[in-house]
Amino acid sequence: MNKRRPKHLALHLIKLPLPGFVSILHRVSGLVLFLALPVLLLMLQYSLNSIATYTDLMVVLAHPIAKLVLLGLLWSFLHHFCAGLRYLAIDLHYVRSLGQARASSMVVMAVSLLLTILIGVQLW
């Protein structure tokens, strides 16, 4: 028996199906949010501590780079949120067929991107 089974780990050749794409982005966005936790907690602290720290925070967040980072984190949160709701729906057997899996993945991508743009425009 041939023990040397082929391994397909050429990442640039692997074309993930849409549900797989949503799945890996769920991981990436979760890790990004975890790494951003100290910054997010610091922002909460500055926003609540006093009017002086609140004003400082608003000045920092008005910077274009800060806004860009915030936009990235916003997308990470919204994607993680929507993809997570999809997993809960799968657990409850609301998504049963391949077609539904693909359609719901499309909804997750579209809704999270659309909400990011909508809220991003509001914040800008």
Next chain:
Amino acid sequence: MVNRVVVGAHYGLRDWLIQRVTAVVMAAGSLAMGIYILLHPDMGYDRWIALFSSQPVRAFALLFLLSLFYHAWVGVRDIVMDYVKPASVRLVIHVLVILALLLYSIWSVQILWGM
């Protein structure tokens, strides 16, 4: 007769469940905060402080954050288990993540009740 030896730490189902319970807590909290902000377009320092001066809001905010930290632990642990092969490196990362999340928990209490 097959003597089946059960191995493993048996934390799979518990973590699976906790991951979903904490997710539902955070989803509810996020929706509540989103709706509150939508209903109050004049959100500024005064309203923000008034909101977090309420003890129930502080309690639910802490519940949200503790859910977040536990959820993050399960998620990051799974990622590290999948991609970090040397056991020593994996152990060091696990310890650092646990310590960070414990510190974040203490910090959260200080933020919410020290304002």
